[in-house]
Amino acid sequence: MSDLRDLYQQVIMDHKKKPRNFREITDANHMAHGNNPLCGDALVVYVKLNGDVIEDISFQGSGCAISVASASLMTETLKGKTLADAEALYEDVHKALTGDKDAAELTGKLQVLAGVKEFPARVKCATLSWHTVHAAVDSDHDISVSTE
Amino acid sequence: MTQSTHNLVDTMLNDFDIAAIRRDFPILNQQINGHPLVYLDNAASSQKPVQVIDAVDQYYRLDNANVHRGVHRLSQRATDAYEAARSKVRGFLNAESDKEIIFVRGATEAINLVAQSFVRPQLQAGDEILISYLEHHANIVPWQMVCEQTGAKLKVIPMTESGELNLSGFDELLTDKTKIMAVGQVSNALGTVNSVKQMTEKAKVKGIPVLIDGAQAVPHMQVDVQDLDCDFYVFSGHKMFAPTGIGTLYGKQALLEAMPPWQGGGDMILSVSFDHTEYNTLPYKFEAGTPHIAGAVGLGAAIDYMESVGIEKIAGYEHALLELATDKLSAMDGIRIVGTAKHKASVLSFLIEDVHPHDVGTIFDQEGVAIRAGHHCAQPVMQYYGIAATARASFAFYNTEQEIDALVKAIHTTQELFA
Ligand SMILES: Cc1ncc(COP(=O)(O)O)c(C=O)c1O
Numbered sequence: 254m255s256d257l258r259d260l261y262q263q264v265i266m267d268h269k270k271k272p273r274n275f276r277e278i279t280d281a282n283h284m285a286h287g288n289n290p291l292c293g294d295a296l297v298v299y300v301k302l303n304g305d306v307i308e309d310i311s312f313q314g315s316g317c318a319i320s321v322a323s324a325s326l327m328t329e330t331l332k333g334k335t336l337a338d339a340e341a342l343y344e345d346v347h348k349a350l351t352g353d354k355d356a357a358e359l360t361g362k363l364q365v366l367a368g369v370k371e372f373p374a375r376v377k378c379a380t381l382s383w384h385t386v387h388a389a390v391d392s393d394h395d396i397s398v399s400t401e
Numbered sequence: 402m403t404q405s406t407h408n409l410v411d412t413m414l415n416d417f418d419i420a421a422i423r424r425d426f427p428i429l430n431q432q433i434n435g436h437p438l439v440y441l442d443n444a445a446s447s448q449k450p451v452q453v454i455d456a457v458d459q460y461y462r463l464d465n466a467n468v469h470r471g472v473h474r475l476s477q478r479a480t481d482a483y484e485a486a487r488s489k490v491r492g493f494l495n496a497e498s499d500k501e502i503i504f505v506r507g508a509t510e511a512i513n514l515v516a517q518s519f520v521r522p523q524l525q526a527g528d529e530i531l532i533s534y535l536e537h538h539a540n541i542v543p544w545q546m547v548c549e550q551t552g553a554k555l556k557v558i559p560m561t562e563s564g565e566l567n568l569s570g571f572d573e574l575l576t577d578k579t580k581i582m583a584v585g586q587v588s589n590a591l592g593t594v595n596s597v598k599q600m601t602e603k604a605k606v607k608g609i610p611v612l613i614d615g616a617q618a619v620p621h622m623q624v625d626v627q628d629l630d631c632d633f634y635v636f637s638g639h640k641m642f643a644p645t646g647i648g649t650l651y652g653k654q655a656l657l658e659a660m661p662p663w664q665g666g667g668d669m670i671l672s673v674s675f676d677h678t679e680y681n682t683l684p685y686k687f688e689a690g691t692p693h694i695a696g697a698v699g700l701g702a703a704i705d706y707m708e709s710v711g712i713e714k715i716a717g718y719e720h721a722l723l724e725l726a727t728d729k730l731s732a733m734d735g736i737r738i739v740g741t742a743k744h745k746a747s748v749l750s751f752l753i754e755d756v757h758p759h760d761v762g763t764i765f766d767q768e769g770v771a772i773r774a775g776h777h778c779a780q781p782v783m784q785y786y787g788i789a790a791t792a793r794a795s796f797a798f799y800n801t802e803q804e805i806d807a808l809v810k811a812i813h814t815t816q817e818l819f820a
Pocket of ligand 1 (some may be wrong): 617
């Protein structure tokens with residue numbers, strides 16, 4: 254049970270219940286749809302880039318607690334970051350969750366995501382929003398990514 | 402539940418030697434995350450009794466060889482074991498002849514075989530294939546593929562809020578363009594038992610061939626293909642206590658005779674030269690290549706096992722479990738049961754308010770309770786209800802009243818965690 258409490262610890266539940274930046278950005282210059290067909294998780298990520306700085310970032314959609322909390326944490330973390338910083342964080346999250354890198358290296362609130370590693374079936378839930386934002390900034394039109 | 406059904410449930414539950422049955426399923430005796438395993442994912446795949454495990458083991462230890470081709474003793478024994486399994490399946494389905502029993506990998510392969518070998522050659526653009534809203538993807542996609550290949554159209558029998566088929570416009574869906582009706586006997590997502598016999602009767606009056614997907618029916622009820630009068634009946638062994646990778650296509654002999662083979666290779670031929678190949682007779686015409694002999698042996702043993710327990714008894718006990726679980730979950734706050742058909746078998750799909758089914762699945766697993774969370778390969782059903790997924794508990798006759806209590810407890814844990 255302790256693992257589970259770790260996973261669903263306060264911060265994940267908090268972000269699930271009150272997701273941050275849960276809105277559309279009407280003048281976003283990048284967006285992408287992320288789907289996890291197996292679970293039915295479906296997110297849209299909006300990014301407003303100013304030069305190479307993420308001036309604003311948001312998401313909408315529905316999914317399990319882990320995918321929603323992860324998306325919410327992601328928007329909080331990436332707001333104000335440069336694209337290079339965002340890319341580095343994307344790599345860190347990916348590695349931390351797939352076990353290539355020690356989770357301790359995830360900084361701040363993102364550390365809670367490390368718990369998901371213990372639940373291999375749920376890793377895709379946690380990485381969905383990150384894959385989606387990655388696709389969004391890489392493309393200048395709305396694109397779709399899928400975790401399957 | 403009324404008092405009288407309550408008594409009936411009690412009687413059914415007490416009338417069953419559950420301890421003895423559970424001893425036959427060694428896998429059940431283990432801890433998951435410090436809790437006894439509560440296996441409620443039977444609709445996805447069932448567990449295997451020692452009788453099946455031993456039959457497969459003995460086959461490999463004593464009899465293993467290829468079938469239908471050796472003159473030596475082991476080949477003869479392997480062939481005998483394989484053909485004995487076919488006879489058991491014939492008896493299990495009450496088919497007329499062993500020639501009507503084709504061994505395949507499972508329900509999916511059987512449906513694809515019928516779609517490609519029986520339906521596709523007769524299809525013209527504008528013809529129709531009739532399925533239902535409740536189908537598993539295995540009984541949707543193969544038909545979409547032949548539609549794409551031929552320009553035929555897929556027609557769908559609608560469903561109701563309770564998860565039953567809406568048969569009010571059924572007669573109009575059976576047209577002179579309908580080249581097959583393919584329907585599930587029991588819905589894997591909701592547990593609805595469809596009135597396939599009446600539906601088949603109506604289709605046959607109009608001369609429309611019928612395939613019944615029995616994947617979720619055979620583990621739970623007596624099936625008689627002659628009584629159903631369907632043309633094809635398909636099921637998978639692994640959902641009825643047999644190994645994975647073995648299943649059955651039943652087809653009426655006259656239809657199978659007229660169908661071209663599906664795959665070519667060894668075993669399905671009588672003679673081959675570069676000018677001409679003579680196909681083998683039934684059922685071998687449809688069994689190209691070395692089959693899953695051990696799987697068939699295991700399937701035969703699973704049938705023996707079910708029959709020794711008694712299929713009527715299994716059905717009665719499982720129904721009592723389903724009633725009890727339905728009652729308990731209905732009494733809980735924040736639970737919505739999805740699929741409330743009058744006739745159901747062994748499946749309880751539900752939603753916990755404000756909790757995504759995948760979170761439910763993970764939390765249950767921490768308490769040793771194995772359920773399925775997802776769309777259950779029946780996305781149209783999910784779309785009908787406007788949901789992405791459900792949590793699904795599905796029962797087998799080795800499940801117990803105490804396991805239903807464990808399910809209820811896991812729901813409480815989930816609700817507390819998400820409170
Ligand atoms: C109703 C139904 N039909 C077909 C199938 C496909 O069975 P298999 O994957 O064993 O071929 C399933 C399996 O879930 C099912 O529930």
